[in-house]
Amino acid sequence: MQIVKPAEQVDMARNKRLLNRYRYIEYETLRILAAWLPATARMEYKLALGRFLWEEAQHVQHLYQRLREVQTPAFRPPDDPALEELMAEAINAPDERSLLTGLFRVIKPALTKAYRWHSRQTFANPDAPTLYALKHILLDEAEHVAWAEAEFAGQPECDWERYIAELLAQAGGVTGHEPRAEKPAPPAARAPFRTPITAARDDCFSILEQHWGDAEARGQADEAARRLDEFENYSQEMLAAETVALIIHLSPDMPWGFVYDSARHCYDETRHCLLGIEWLRQHGLDYTTVPQNTRIYAWRSQYDTATQYCLLTRGNEAHAFPHRRRSLARYEAAGDQLSAQYVSYDMADERQHVAFGSKWLPELMAQNNIDMPVEQFIEETVALWQREYVSGDLPLHAERQVLS
Ligand SMILES: [Fe+2]
Ligand SMILES: [Fe+2]
Numbered sequence: 001m002q003i004v005k006p007a008e009q010v011d012m013a014r015n016k017r018l019l020n021r022y023r024y025i026e027y028e029t030l031r032i033l034a035a036w037l038p039a040t041a042r043m044e045y046k047l048a049l050g051r052f053l054w055e056e057a058q059h060v061q062h063l064y065q066r067l068r069e070v071q072t073p074a075f076r077p078p079d080d081p082a083l084e085e086l087m088a089e090a091i092n093a094p095d096e097r098s099l100l101t102g103l104f105r106v107i108k109p110a111l112t113k114a115y116r117w118h119s120r121q122t123f124a125n126p127d128a129p130t131l132y133a134l135k136h137i138l139l140d141e142a143e144h145v146a147w148a149e150a151e152f153a154g155q156p157e158c159d160w161e162r163y164i165a166e167l168l169a170q171a172g173g174v175t176g177h178e179p180r181a182e183k184p185a186p187p188a189a190r191a192p193f194r195t196p197i198t199a200a201r202d203d204c205f206s207i208l209e210q211h212w213g214d215a216e217a218r219g220q221a222d223e224a225a226r227r228l229d230e231f232e233n234y235s236q237e238m239l240a241a242e243t244v245a246l247i248i249h250l251s252p253d254m255p256w257g258f259v260y261d262s263a264r265h266c267y268d269e270t271r272h273c274l275l276g277i278e279w280l281r282q283h284g285l286d287y288t289t290v291p292q293n294t295r296i297y298a299w300r301s302q303y304d305t306a307t308q309y310c311l312l313t314r315g316n317e318a319h320a321f322p323h324r325r326r327s328l329a330r331y332e333a334a335g336d337q338l339s340a341q342y343v344s345y346d347m348a349d350e351r352q353h354v355a356f357g358s359k360w361l362p363e364l365m366a367q368n369n370i371d372m373p374v375e376q377f378i379e380e381t382v383a384l385w386q387r388e389y390v391s392g393d394l395p396l397h398a399e400r401q402v403l404s
Helices: 012-038 043-070 081-089 098-123 129-150 159-170 221-233 237-248 256-282 293-299 305-319 321-334 336-366 374-390
Strands: none
Touching: 012 043, 012 081, 012 098, 012 129, 012 256, 043 129, 043 159, 043 237, 043 256, 081 159, 081 321, 098 129, 159 237, 221 256, 221 305, 221 321, 221 336, 237 256, 237 293, 237 305, 256 336, 293 374, 305 321, 305 336, 321 336, 336 374
């Protein structure tokens, strides 16, 4: 009997082990990016984080779909304390640049190298679904690496980046196959991550400390002023992205489906913010002159995650449609196709956000030990929204929760 020795280095057992490591790294990266989105001051980075974290969610989804075909349960810890330490430490960066260089100049290049090696070493036909997943993940990851190369070109490796590289070496690299280095000492700059209860902004912005309401509420009669107001408001939608990002960060025990939907929700809000920025630019206006209403984030973040989610999806988002529909009709009547298109796409996203709210609120309430009928909770939270948000008060209560 002839016995053929395969040349492939990745057999099925190793394949599963590696897929678990990749899934873990991608998922934790998503969570770290969400945690840092409100804490990051630079608007260009915030906008990029929204896209990156949604793309990480696509990668986790690809890996999840493959993993559930080969193991039950599909999500498993990587069974490597050094790898868990790497991802637990990566969040404690001293600042946003260090965070991004640690993730995008150390971990991601190593990840892409592992994906490429894996793609060459697995059984091509029997493991074709893994190859398909890695091929598509690599499209994004190569872009992420290139983004960081360009963004931080000429910036030397900092202590934090070196530390992340040492932690990765302690884990034997992404695959765990490399010789394992000693446990590194953290650099002096290491800053234990604290949940951001305020939304960071660059110094180029002025901060508005009160709710300004929508144009109709303020009786904006002039059509041009009303339209400008609407798109200035879009340029503030980073605030919604920041709340969704905070909810992701504070909900480590919610099911994967929630994180997946919320990554999309968060990304959409960064796109709505960008839509406002682009509209203003297209009309010769500078978005940095629009005061940032970060009080809205601070106000929402004092509540538990179920309340925050309900305030956003059943307060702001569910109530925006009549106003948006009137806007759309006005823009169409005026032949303003650009504004009409932007509002149409926004409404398509927002319909989905309200649906996410209905889908996930019961489970988020359970996570927060809120024991009352869902409809009653929604009713009470919308009343709170009317009282504190629509009124423009945005009170910060003395008994503000201490979030860990
Ligand atoms: Fe939005
Ligand atoms: Fe939304």
